[in-house]
Amino acid sequence: MSNLLAIYPDWLLYSFIAVIGLLFGSFFTMVTWRMPRMVGMGLLAQIKAMSWSRSQCPSCQTDLTPKQLIPLFSWLFYRGRCANCGTRVPSRYFWIELFTGLMTLLPFVLFGFTEKALLYVLLMWFLVLIFVIDIEHQLILDSLSLPLLALGLTVNAIWGFVDIKSAAIGAAAGYLSLWLVFWGFKLATGKEGMGYGDFKLFAALGAWFGWQALSPILLIAALTGIFWGILQMAVQGAQSRQFAFGPFLILGALAILVLQNY
Template identity: 35%
Template structure:
């Protein structure tokens, strides 16, 4: 089942960011449009049998397809081993089906689509009903607290750094995680995601020299004005072309500089930021930490030292 659902998640990852239907048309080669026959769409096996190439155009098929199928299968197996055949297993499997595509979409496109996060929040609360009204209450509190915590961090970051400090979809993702895991392990999720992201960022800093985007290029120095011409003399003609066009008196060129508000509508800056080659979104770290808390929470509570084990007190 994990392999089959993993094959479907490949469709979700490819089509949701593009605004396409995840139902129609049938699976096809993204390059030549060849629609796959049923025997070309068997998880992992078809990729191996086709030698990772499209049977129509012969271009390579990304290794990401079998990777996501195998990853989903392993997570399904881990959930069954962790929860057995209980109502909690259903909630755990649905959480996997949400976190896997959200992570890969965020890695590639730097977005966390609300088409997945908002229905996921509702699903997290609804799937807590078979576990009792106490669990429903904790699930609702978890969704609200998860959203408000990151909303507050986003607001504070904008006030301090004068720019977006967290992705807008991160608060939706943490609300989704809170709806499934309740509010109790949210602190552990934030701790693990921040810690692991910081470790990887430090390693990238050592290897590549930076853990963020490349610095902006320095602005070009303004051209020095031409020397004044003594009275009674005329400027020689320049061979390369005509001189500057004279401007009426009292007018000056308007230069929009970064942060001065000129060239912007209603005082809002245009969001033209693009991630650098070494940037990593925060969404996948939240997803990884949520899966770790869900699947390894009791074990982490036992092996961690005394101050840290309290973070995982809510991981059941």
């Protein structure tokens, strides 16, 4: 693929990839809003709700025009307000689009314009969806984590970015390690420190990166989580609340991906 794309300047290829990422980011703003609200619905009903429903203003329910759906630009142009009713539009739309655009670019920065980069873009998109939903709802959906796990094993079985044995052990060890932490914490304190979705996400990361990456991913996640908890307590005091751990696992995985390949 690199030879085929060599005729185009890098800036043009990166620009094209960024636009694709922003477009998917616009779609993900809708997906991350609707998926947690469709838990319990059948798969076909979920697909229909995702695919055949027009994007609307959450306040006045007016269908958005193509001009109002341009990633980043629309939110900035309308100053974060609905063009129809003037109600403030949450900044989540802007930040999810930007985050998805950057995550889409990352594999190409690390691996060049290669097949490997394309496959890692799939990982990035799953991680974006899990990251946003877990932050907003403290929920990691099986409909995201389990396909991500299966995809990681499939990718490594066919392309061998990580030895398939290491990937399989990583999936099992990722789940079991956090399961043991969960029950150890619960037996010691009587409280639940995390959810089962974290186990499945960590298993998926093990399937993609291999068992060798689990310890550094968990260490980075724990350190950043502790830092965030201290910062939250300093700002909110006694009113500080629990926070999702999934995003910190994702930050750890991204850090390892960059450090190993840049």
